[in-house]
Amino acid sequence: MIGKACIGCGFCCRKGPCSYGGFDPVTYCKHLFWDGERWRCHLIAMSPPHAKVLSAGEGCCCGFNTYQRENRVPTPEEVEADRKADTTFHELPLRFRR
Ligand code: SF4
Ligand code: SF4
Numbered sequence: 001m002i003g004k005a006c007i008g009c010g011f012c013c014r015k016g017p018c019s020y021g022g023f024d025p026v027t028y029c030k031h032l033f034w035d036g037e038r039w040r041c042h043l044i045a046m047s048p049p050h051a052k053v054l055s056a057g058e059g060c061c062c063g064f065n066t067y068q069r070e071n072r073v074p075t076p077e078e079v080e081a082d083r084k085a086d087t088t089f090h091e092l093p094l095r096f097r098r
Pocket of ligand 1: 007011012013062
């Protein structure tokens with residue numbers, strides 16, 4: 001495992017979506033969803049082999065991630081509040097939408 005164990009905060013997918021990602025104005029990646037307890041990838045849920053390709057579950061190296069440091073998973077409401085406060089979000093569609 002690399003770094004700390006993944007807690008499913010979804011930070012990595014919101015800030016640096018993988019090559020399978022597709023832009024979503026609310027969750028940032030259209031495959032990212034809230035299961036009531038943590039954030040999950042729909043692609044991996046539907047096709048577990050994607051977990052290997054995406055290194056999902058192999059640890060977290062997002063040391064600058066506040067949620068990981070606090071061992072706390074943000075709710076959709078918190079993500080929405082973050083999105084509204086995040087000035088970099090408005091640049092995301094240009095880098096990410098396809
Ligand atoms: S804990 Fe790390 S690897 Fe897991 S979802 Fe959050 S940022 Fe991504
Ligand atoms: S496709 Fe899955 S692993 Fe990739 S950014 Fe989206 S939710 Fe995350």
